[in-house]
Structures are given as C-alpha cells and as structure tokens.
Amino acid sequence: MNESAWFRTPLEVWEVIFRMALNSPLLPTPNDDLFDSTKIFMPQCDSYATYLSMVRFTTNLRRVCRSWDLSIRSFKSWELVVLNLYRFETGSRPKHVLYRPSAEVFPSCTERLEIHSFHCGTFASGTNSECKFGRLCRYSLRLAPVVFTMENSNGPPTITYQPGNCFSTVQVLLIRNYISRDSLHAFLDFTKSLKALEISFSIFEPSMNSTVHHYALKRVTHLKLSTSQKDIYTLKRQAWFPYMRYLHLTISEFSVNVQSSHGNNISNWGSFPQLCSLHLCCTIPEELVSDIYGFIEHCGSNLSDLVLQVNVKPAWGPTARPLRILPQLYICAPKLSRFGSGIGTFLQSPLLPPSTFLPINIILPPITSPAEIDGTKIDSFIASFVKVCRRWHTREVRFLQSWKDLELSTTGNATFRGSYDLDGMIVVGMPWIHKACNPYAYFRFYDAILKYGIMIRDCDGIPITKASGRDFLTARKRSAIQQIIDGRRTPPWL
Template sequence: MSLSAVGKTPTEIWASILSLLLRTPLLPRDDVTIAESLAVFSNGCDADRLYRDLCRISVSLRLVCSSWDRLVQRIHPTVVIANLNTNYVEELPAHVLPALSMEGKSRPELLKAQRLAIWTPFECSCGQECRSGLPSHTADPLRRMKKPTGLLNPFDPAQDLSRLEVFIFGSYGGLKSPVPLLDRAPNLRVLSWAVEWRDAYFEPPIHHRVHNNLTHLKISLRWDHIYSLKSPIPFHNLRFLHLSISDRISGEEYVATLRKPNDLGLENWAEFPILQRLHLSLCVDELQQRKDDLVAFLTAVGTNLSSLIYNVSYDRSIWFEPEFWDLFPSLVEFGLYDHLILTRWELSPPPKTMKPLNLIYQFSDYAHPSVDETPDNTVLDQFISLCKRWRTEKMTILQPWRDAEIMMAEPIDDRSEYEIGTHVEFYERLVALGVVISDRDGVSIREPAGQRFLEALKEYEPKRLAEEQRRRESWEYLMAECGDEEGDENGEDEDELVRIFMGD
C-alpha cells in the first residue's frame, strides 16, 4: 500500500485495526472459548499481568506516529483497581486507587473506567511477592492487628458510570448495598459476586435490572437463597455463567433446604435462554438427594451449551451417567476443573455420535488411577488409553504457558505425585498421539511460548520427583512405625491418615 493510500485511510478504519491489537481478556467478548471467558473474571496477579501486557502493546503502538498516539489514547481500554478500606491506604500498591470518590464526587479515573475491580488485601494466592497484594512483611502484622473495616459508603458515586462494562467485586466485609453503583452503570455486561451472599445482602441486588443486560456472571449461592426467591431472575443476554452452590449444613436445617416453598429450584430459579458456556461448582453434602435438581437444571440449559466445566466435591458417577451426554448436543468443550478425565470414578466417554470434545484442564491437574497402577500400567498409561476411548483431539489448559511456567518456581505441591500434568512425558505422549495442546490464548505447545514451558518443566520435574521420593520414604517409615496389627484394628483412622498425608 502506498503512503498516499495510508494517509487516505479513514480514521474509523485505523481505530478498528488498533482496537483488535488492543483486545484483552479483561473485557468481555462473545467469540471466545470457555478458558478465555474465565479470564474476564481474573483478579489479583492474573489481572495485573494481563493489564500490564495491554499497556506494553499500547505504548508500542503509540510510538509509531502522532496519529496513532492520539487514536490509542482515545480507544485504550481503561482498567481501574480501587481500594474500599481506609485502613490500608498507606499500604496500597501504586496502581490501586485509594478510594472511589474524592470530596464527595467520583474520581476522574473512575468516570473513564470500562473495568472496575475492588482491591482486597491478603487475597492474592500467587504464592509470591507481587504488585497486586501486600508484601508479606506488611501483610502479616496487619492480619494480626485485626483492624475494623473502616469503610466509608464506597458505593455512592456522584456521576453515572456509563462506560463501565465489568465490575469485579471480591469481598463484602461491612459494605453497604451496591445497588447505588448498579443504578449508575447502565452498560454493565460482566459482574462478579465472587463470595457467597449473606442473607441480608441477597435482596434487592439479585433483582436489580442490570442482571438482564449481563453477558457474563460469576455468583455463589446457597440452596436456601434459591428457594427464597419469589420469581425467576431473567438473564436474557447471559452467555457465560460461573455458578457455585454450597450446602454446608446438616440435620433439620439441611432437610429444610430440600423443600421448595415457591416451586423454585435449581432448574427454574433463573432464565437462561441463550446460555452457551457454564462453569458449575457444587459443594453438596448429600449429592444423591440433589440429583434430580441437577438433572433438571442441565436439561433446562444443556441444549445450547457449547462448553461445560463441572466441579463437584463428591463422586461424579452419582449423576453423570452415560445418557446425560444426550443433554448436550452442542457441546465442544468439557472439563472437570481440578481433575483430568481419569479419576477413581471413571466417566463414560461421550457417544460416537458427538464430535470429539476439547478437554479443558489446569496445569498441575492430578488424576487418580482407575485401576491399580503397576510398572506396566502407570497412571499416564491409563490416561493415554482413556484419551483413545474419548477420541481426544484437543486439550486446552486454563492458563497461558507463561503463567504455567511461573508456577514451577513455587514450592512443590503436596499432591504432586498425582499431577500427571507436571510430567514432560505427559505432553510428549499426547503430541505423539496427535493431540493438539494449546493454552488459554490458543497458543500451541509447539510454538515458542509452549516450548519455553516444556524446557522449564524439564528442569522442574527432577525436583518434583525427588520430593515425591522423600515423601514416599517418610510415609513408608510412618507405616512401619504404626505396625500392621494396629493398622488393621484402626482401618478408618489409617484411611484418614492417608488422606491427610497425601493431601487428598
């Protein structure tokens, strides 16, 4: 293209091109995988790295010419991270606003925000000193002091937040209702209620009209919250749902949660006419008694689902029977959150009438053997065999290769013996099988970032194997000290000891 042609290109065309280059998982998009959908809810270090990547690209584009500089400044996605607790102002990272308001008015940065995340002290779980959390030498004394919350009506900004698309809220503490903020965010598309609702905090926010406009929602509920609703909540535009349901009660209180006084249950507490991607997490004590609820819910939403990640704290075989695959005729992605498909309760593979599923997993995922492990039939052998039965063609990790590489600098996980994803052979044998392995961003393991990950894994694996051997020898010594006779008499205690020792 000639220079004259470049000069004649309309500004709107350049804005569209630069917008593609500045595209980030921190803002919602519809044409994405479930791994990319989860990235929109990133917080702490994950979100911080994504935003710094965006800023680096932005700076590079601005240096090209003055026209691009002006355009990039105009269209650059604006991310704001704000503190709500006045006790931690002096300890704030430099990139965190001390408050949402200033002298009774919204801060100028907030008015431009497309993404607003609330900074919560002590919650970063990256295991390292970082920009997003408090340094350990600062955080530890603050934890011990147990200061009061010190919150000052944070959800009462003076002006409308018309540009706000994403609101990531990590903790309630002593906060007042967020309804005033929701009233001022008419274009909100992504909402994360990342912690479980308190009873007094459930209504009226859950009935706020903003939910009808959302495309992405992350929410944690209890069964009694669902049964307390007087009418279904409309989510007419929701495409991705990250739903966690807990049931940590027992006795008469648990029995009460099995009742449906208003005929609303999991299958009809909300309306999801175009839901495409679902991350369902259940912490349920009596899963068998909830089976009908689960089946009814999956029947209601399963027809349009293209992606499903299921996380359950008990035996999946109770509910995931072979005929359940029929509920998901459009499914192309499937995962079990913190397990690979090889578990001690092996799931039936999808029928051959379905297309092979792209399996979603986390780096360091572990897999219990479905049969006894022997030198000639290792956990990895069993997994490869299962991949053949599942006709596996693609696998995607939920992290970028770079993040998985960073994880290997952290201490060895207590469950590393089961984590076949930390074996170089795991990736080599899958590639030899013809399986395409990619990270969250679609980067193949054969590309430079994937190869750097494998090189780091080759250095990490011997350290992990040495730690496994140390733990195995310690375990054998402990069992020898206990004695066979005592172990036979206390089988249940021994089983509990195994679980504690192995971190399972």
C-alpha cells in the first residue's frame, strides 16, 4: 500500500472503515434488525466458527502493512469464552464449594460468554445427529474444559459460581446449561456492559420471579427467554425492559386452569417501550388466543418485525393448528413491515391489511415439526403463499437460514441441531422431516415467487440469484436427479 495515500486519508475515515470491517455479528449493535439479532444467539458451533473466521480476517488485515497492523491493534479486541459449569448429582455434590476460573479464562477483553456443555449439539427425537460442520467441527477440538479451583471450603453450603470483576466487560451472556439461582445472580451482579442475554427458566433452577427484575436486565437490548405460563402468572409485578429492541420468547406448559395471583398474564407480564422485533414460540389452548394478540399489542407501537411460530390447541382433539391471522393483528402492530410464520398460517389466506399499511415482507422460519407440514399439498401451499404475497404487496421473501444451511438440509447432506433443549425449535432438515413434504426443496416454489418480481434472500440478505443462492438450487437439482436414478421418487419440478 502507498504510504502517502495512507497519510492523506483522514484518521476518522480509517476509523470508520476499520470499525465496519471488524464488526462481529456475535455482538449486538444499536441498529440490529431481527436477522442481526438472531445471529447473536446462533448455536454454539456456528458462533465458534464465526469467531474463528473473524480472527482470521483480522489477522489478514494486520498483514497488509505496518500502519494497518498498528491501527487495528489499537482497537479493542474481544474474546469468546465458553464455560462448562459442572452439574453435580445429589449423591456426590460437595457441601462447601465456591468455583472460580483460572486467571487466563477471562481475559480483560472478554465480551461474549457461553455457558453450556462442551459436546457439540443435543439429542433430538432419540437420534444423535451430526454437526453440520462434520469432521471440520472444531468446537470440541479447540476448547478444553475449564479448570476451577475450590475455595471457601469451610464456608456455608453453596454451589455458587463467582465470576468476579473480570466479568464486567461481557456484552453477551448465553446460558445453555444447568445453573443455580445464586450462580446466575452472581453473574448478573457483576455485569456492567450486558446487552444480550439467553436464559431458560423452564429447565433451570432460577425462577423467573427472582431474576426478571434484576437491575442488569434493565440494560439488556436483546433477550432470548424460555419460560412457562406458570412462571409468568406467578410474577409479583410487571417486568420492565426500557431498552429492549429484540425479544425471542418461548412459552411452555399452558393450561386454561392456571390462575394469576398478582394480575399478570401472557398479555401484560412485561413492558417493552422500544421493542422492534418479536419472535414468539408456543402452543396455546384455544381459549388463550386473545392473550397472544394482547401481548403483541402490549409490546408497543414500534413493532416492525414479527415472527409467530404459534400453534393453537382446540378444546376437543389432540391436533394443534397454526394461529390464524386476524384483522386484529394490523391494529396491534400498526408499523408492521415484516411478518414470519409457519407454513400452516399462510395456507389460511389472511385478510387484506388496511390501505394505510405499507407492503409487508415475509420471513420464513425453519420448519419445526412434521405436524407443521403433515398432509400439506405442495401446490396448494405455493398457490396460497403467492396469494398472501400479492395481498400484502410483498417485495421480499427472506429465510431465517443461510443458503448454505438450506442447501445442506434440503439435500439431506447434513442435519442440524438448532435449540431443541431450550425452546423446542429444531431447524429444517432433521431426518424425520421428509423432503417430499418440504416446499423449500421444490424449484416451483421459488419460481412462483420470482414470477411476480419478489426478491428471495437468505438470512444474510444474499439474493437467490447470487452465487450461493444458485449453488443451493444446483445442489438441490443434483439431489433430485440422484433420487430419480435411484428410483425413489419423481423429480420435484414436475
């Protein structure tokens, strides 16, 4: 690089360039939309692979010249740290334990902390599926178990993990393993920079009522929360999240007989004055549908991105059906510009929005269960989906997955674990979802959308007409041809 050109460029310009180049999707920013926010909570192997990619990219920039090396080193670097807080069974649990990590575990620049087991992925439907990175998965190879030292051996009985002041730089805290209430509160007590949090109250010891009012959550802008109806109903007062911009909420264990002791219910348990993106997952009794719409309305008038993976269980019969889109949705979210839901929702052809509404673009989340596509005829779905696009004047259809992930899943070359343990959501491509029922695997699905001038993009915003999108379609075509050769089924484009 010409040194004179370097010195002629104002320092402020280089600072902006470097900050843009070194920005990581694993850390939150004030301008994150729903897709940016979803990447913050990406599964463990994806996050580690993304982190390694950022390290390689930064290293390559520093090799350009000495000036770039000095400038990039002057920026605050950051580290991803993964901890495994061992869960002791009742019979072997020490009575007096306080765990502290070794000094090198928490460098001063730690900004993302993930707490979960070190094995890659989870068990789903009795099948231990492989990581999509296959033998290239470096998660368990690169991260060794953390060594803890035992202290406070003569103190009161406790299983508290105490992170210390070195935890104050962490912006993202993802808890995907067992953790005691005291340990969780010890983490939150030391947070000074926390912006994104993932926690499940449905499988962990801490109660929602004892944690949701913690002062650290008042600063959080991105939250992925798994809880139960009972936890919400037992809140003593409404939770307040003044800076929350993105919320991924999973609610489980619904019952129409549960009574709220303090007046809190699904519709009013929290206040989100700045919420822009909401991803809601649950299966609810038919009697509580109004609470779901009440919650959407209570989220505030700033809601622009909405994904509803909501099934409704009727009073009679075991089969749940997708939530029907009522005209009330347009009243609850007057600034709605992007809407996502399962396949069954689009089969119901929602009513036209008011004339004052801007075009509503569509988000396609992963298929979460065989029941979602059971009995669905591909042609019926495509016709209904296109009808919805025309009614909403849709200009863009966007997946919550990348083209590479869709390529691997629809061709059957890999399976994905998703977040099965935390929210019951498993991404498309699991072995028990047959490709014959998956509209994302058919060419005519994409042709029908493109025919009306609607752009199709993946989670990274890459159009299907670009290289990675074409690779996805090409790989799908090869897989279909191979199936014809094997005599297993007819080609999907017929």
